[in-house]
Amino acid sequence: xxxxxxxxxxxxxxxxxxxxxxxxxxxxxxxxxxxxxxxxxxxxxxxxxxxxxxxxxxxxxxxxxxxxxxxxxxxxxxxxxxxxxxxxxxxxxxxxxxxxxxxxxxxxxxxxxxxxxxxxxxxxxxxxxxxxxxxxxxxxxxxxxxxxxxxxxxxxxxxxxxxxxxxxxxxxxxxxxxxxxxxxxxxxxxxxxxxxxxxxxxxxxxxxxxxxxxxxxxxxxxxxxxxxxxxxxxxxxxxxxxxxxxxxxxxxxxxxxxxxxxxxxxxxxxxxxxxxxxxxxxxxxxxxxxx
Numbered sequence: 520x521x522x523x524x525x526x527x528x529x530x531x532x533x534x535x536x537x538x539x540x541x542x543x544x545x546x547x548x549x550x551x552x553x554x555x556x557x558x559x560x561x562x563x564x565x566x567x568x569x570x571x572x573x574x575x576x577x578x579x580x581x582x583x584x585x586x587x588x589x590x591x592x593x594x595x596x597x598x599x600x601x602x603x604x605x606x607x608x609x610x611x612x613x614x615x616x617x618x619x620x621x622x623x624x625x626x627x628x629x630x631x632x633x634x635x636x637x638x639x640x641x642x643x644x645x646x647x648x649x650x651x652x653x654x655x656x657x658x659x660x661x662x663x664x665x666x667x668x669x670x671x672x673x674x675x676x677x678x679x680x681x682x683x684x685x686x687x688x689x690x691x692x693x694x695x696x697x698x699x700x701x702x703x704x705x706x707x708x709x710x711x712x713x714x715x716x717x718x719x720x721x722x723x724x725x726x727x728x729x730x731x732x733x734x735x736x737x738x739x740x741x742x743x744x745x746x747x748x749x750x751x752x753x754x755x756x757x758x759x760x761x762x763x764x765x766x767x768x769x770x771x772x773x774x775x776x777x778x779x780x781x782x783x784x785x786x787x788x789x790x791x792x793x794x795x796x797x798x799x800x801x802x803x804x805x806x807x808x809x810x
Contacts, residue, residue, distance in 0.1 A: 562593035590646035590716025615654025
């Protein structure tokens, strides 16, 4: 049986080599930043650094008023909230350095450049300030591959207004811009995100028959994303890419990771049913019902 297993893996390797000899397929891969490539919202990191203690409450109030597109709360607060008046560009860059990133983002970008005849151009699209995202990913993702919200400053160095917001439909605009600049088929798109601000762009990618990957259990996002993967390692998004685009099986995927020094120690495929059940006998009666 051991020899048969080696034979199967040998055939799989030969098939991959044959596929690699074909012309390279070009893909665009766009990823959100906050809690997709990082562990904590960068707005919270900035608030803690600046001694602002009620960031979550401020975001929750904004969400209830629907004044701001989801994901754009920090940018709104930087312009309008007095508690953030002292924030300068250098503070945003310092906060970026304090953001804790998921493991192996740099290796992920390198591996995406050539995967068995497919090349994935990696971009980051974030509703957060450009200064934070650029600083956090410095030396990992080139600045011209980062599209985040732009802020304008007055002569005192204070944030005065939003130049552009990369939340909601703003991410769709960036995706379409990159498509127009790249030799990529409409279905050669991958988007990775974690929250409600990614819904619009995921729906857009799904409509174009691309691949959408959620990296959280957000109840609004997971029903939309074609795949969901939960991990502390950025390399985890390769698994749905290998399965859905490269059409690799589990053995091929494990061999790939092992060839780069990694072991898929815990890889569980779980289907989650989200159910809310109400006892009908406790529901309030309608106005016209009898007693």
